[in-house]
Amino acid sequence: MSYAGGDSGPATAWRNGSPVYDREGTVCVIGAGPSGLTAMKNLREEGFGVDCYERETGVGGAWNWRHDRSPVYASTHLISSKPFTQFPDFPMPDDWPDYPKHTQVLAYLDHYADHFGLRPHIWFGSEVVRVEPAENDRWDVTTRSTGGYGTERTHRYDAVIVANGHNWSPKLPEFEGLDTFKGEVIHASAYKDAAQLRNRKVLVIGAGNTGCDIAVEAAQQAAKCWHSSRRGYWYAPKFALGRPADQVNDLMLHLKLPLKLRQFIGQKTMKSTVGDLTRFGLPAPDHKLYETHPIANSQLVYYLGHGDITPVPDVKLFHRNSVELKDGQEIEPDLVVMATGYQPVFEFLDPNLLAVDANGRPRLALHAFPKRFPTLAVAGLLQPDSGLFPLVHWQTVAFARLLKLRDSAPGKAASLYRKLESEVDKSWTDAKVKDSSRHWFEISHLTYLKALERLIQEARP
Amino acid sequence: MTVSVVRTKEWAFPVPPAKREVVKATPEVDTGKPPVLFVPGFGHGAWVFTEHWLEHTADRGFPAYAMSLRGHGNSAPAPKADMRAYAHDVAQVAASLPSRAVIVGHGAGALATAHALSRYPAKACVLLAPVFGGIGTALRNPFLCLPALFGAGLRLPAGQLFSREVPQNTARAYARRMGRASGKAQRQLLWGRDPEDPVGDPPILVVGSPDDRIVADNAVRRVARRYGGAPLLFPGMGHDLMLDARWREPIDAILDWLDKAN
Structure with missing residues (x-):
């Protein structure tokens, strides 16, 4: 497999003695599950190039039962019905049942990837080792073949969207004996x-x-x-x-x-x-x-x-x-x-970048945007009272619009980011949610979507 | 551009599924061109495109599809369908195609298409003799539209649909094949909601004829202005451009535009 373009020519920068290949005008998407796919589609729709790194050999992330990190079991069905699960601009077939099975969800994601021509932008079998800030709010992303084989390569991107999922690292409670x-x-x-x-x-x-x-x-x-x-x-x-x-x-x-x-x-x-x-x-x-x-x-x-x-x-x-x-x-x-759930893990990111606290909780505005790093976002880190896909869709639309606004109207973008940063600790649930290790990214879909809608409108050029 | 993110009513009341007729013509060699989906207007079925345009489009290297809205052509009957259900049909068929589709909507099917554009990021879109409704369109054809208000079908006589160049027998045979849209959708042409803004910012071309006896010239211009352009006009043709004697001209112009846009 060849690597993303840009590394055939001479390196334009160096980091710790290794070459860094510049991917100007391109955003790095980590993971080709539902969140990564919709991030790619929406970034491309706003005119950005995308490179997506996927450790597995197929799309679908958690929904692809062939993946070793997939939590899916044979009988898995959706918990939210179709209108809340499908991407808002790509309806699931209306003759599917109200609560499709996991194989149908995977078929839907496969079709999404083909329909929007996303596969040529995905580097399958590549895992991200490190994501480090570079000058001018850009990012150096180091990758290698999944499993740690081969050499590491570093590419420099304009922005990074982390879509590595949060349902793959099992949380095991400790019991005496x-x-x-x-x-x-x-x-x-x-x-x-x-x-x-x-x-x-x-x-x-x-x-x-x-x-x-x-x-x-x-x-x-x-x-x-x-x-x-x-x-x-x-x-x-x-x-x-x-x-x-x-x-x-x-x-x-x-x-x-x-x-x-x-x-x-x-x-x-x-x-x-x-x-x-x-x-x-x-x-x-x-x-x-x-x-x-x-x-x-x-x-x-x-x-x-x-x-x-x-x-x-x-x-x-x-x-x-x-x-x-x-x-x-x-x-x-x-x-x-x-059945004690999963913990979100960002093994390739310095915890300080997302301001992760002792309990593993990152501090993000709208559960997506870290402080001080306008070109970094986390997609899909939500536990909604409905389906996740539409929420991630709008998260990534907002991110793409904000990135674009940084180019076209930097002043306006900066003031929007300032406003976002002031909302870092805001919660987006209607009722006060009972304590659990994951309660902090619980959201009420309507309240959350209204906030995103406002942000997307404000990020209009 | 406004974005509608919150759609609680749509989520609470999803459009019921329906069997839809989709006819397909595949080019001999895969040229990598996007699929083109033809959406007929009220009373029309997929057949209006299979007469000439579908094959012609495939001959020019585009995978071509023609659909019938529910209650039309060979799709399942749907006497209670509304504009939202028709738009849903368009988005459903478009999303089922192998890659991002170009949608060509005709007549009131252009309005259904315009609604669908806010729910599906089309590659490009052509609005053909678009009937966007409103009182003006109705006043232009009061004797056709008044009965429709009270639940009768919109009558589409041959003389209104075709130019004189179409032989009378053929024109009459076509007119006899016309069906009707649901009463509710017909009324929604008068006071339905305006389509929301398209998602994905597709290029949009408006095509019409100044001699269309169903849609006024200025109505076509108004639609074109809404999408930021001027209409492409084909004088001397009737409302059903795809069935008219000179059917080649508009479809060739549309496909040229698509070739250039890509």
Whole structure:
């Protein structure tokens, strides 16, 4: 494979004794998942050249089940329905189901890459080693073949957009006695197929969307399924009133109902459709609707009602042959699935660039724009109450417009950046969100999109 | 340019799917030219383009596609469709093509296309004898439009659609094949919303005829002005340029423009 153009001629600069090849007029995109693809498309639409580095050999990122970092399992379906998932300028086929399967999402992303002619700009099998600031707000990006083979190459770019995803680095909680436990312990990222559960006694830890999906599959396949959750949640059905539930929810937003009223109606609807979950032994939710990341799973409640899932509280510690729960109960699973989520990781960036704190939390305006570095952005670092793709689309449109404005109207661009920097610690959720290790990038899609819309309008030349 | 980011109503009420007719003509060799999608107007189906233009476009190296809006041609019936559903059809077909498409919309199909442009970043767009609606268009043809207001079909007599150069038998046969758009969409021609700005900043060409008896000359100019240009006019032709006796001239001009724009 040949490398991005520009390195055939003589190097124009040097860094630590190595040549740096200038890619003037070009923006570097890190990752060819949904966020990277839409970043490329939107940057090209605004007239920028793009070089995208992708460590895998195909597009789709997390949605490509062939990728070793993909968290996708055989039964993965969308949690938000099509209107909230598709890119706003590239509709999914309308004869697809309301909640397409992961293979369809990948087909959609593949088609997106072909339709907009993105593949020739992607350097597959290349991973980014370092991203370092250079003079004039430019960036030196060092890459090499995935797996650390071959030599490193450094290219200088006008801007960098980080789209490396945040659902690939497993977050494993520490439990006392875990290392002495004789059963099998896996993280949800290693869960690929329901066959892994067949005839086993399974404990699923975590009541996020993945945890609920796996608990449901365990109910169908395993000999026994315990589902451990830290607190009571609102388990939203995927369909309400005969329509995808998120579409009903956005009808309330369309009618501009205030949060309190939406919570009231939402909770009433949940009580009348899902019912009282304490009957099944689940704790009652300790918070109002919209105060935690939404969980959409119609089947969990169904299997609770059939006794195929036994809800249990948080795990206290592991013994050699059993697991002790917070309420003193002891259970004996032979497979423990930790559906405890993922942590965002930017291994190629100096943490200071994104002002990352001790908990791994970067300080970014609109969860995308770091302070002091107007030509650097992070795309898709969001945990929305809807689909991610439209949000990343508009994030990257805003970034492309801001970059363009820096050329055409530097003064105006600078004042926009100043305003952005003042919003670095602002949160974009309607309700106050309960604490969790990922709560800081939780957003309410409408509030967040309104902010982006304003930014895009203001970045008009 | 304004951008519509928040679309809660569209998200809450997605357009229902429909079976759509798409006819295709592939060039003999792949020349790397973008696909061209033809969108017929109200009452018209994909067939109006398959008569002459589709093959001609493919002969000139463009993969050519003609579609029928829902309720038209061989697409599924849709008596309750509105303008948004038609625009949705255009965006759906355009997004299904192998690469970024050039969209050529005719008549009221040009309005559906203009709406679709705010939901799909077309490579380029041609608005052909565009019917953007409004009271003016209706007053020009009061006897056709008044009944349509009360739910009847927009009548499209041969004399209005074609120039005198089309043999009368042919013209009458064409006119007999015309269908009708939904009542709601017809009314929306009068007081529907203006299309939002296009996304992706596509080059837009407006083509018309000063002798079009459906769309007035100044209406064509107004549409062209909205998209920042002057219309390309073909005197002596009727509203249905693609079926007229001199059908070659406009399509060749359009394809020349596309060749130059790329």
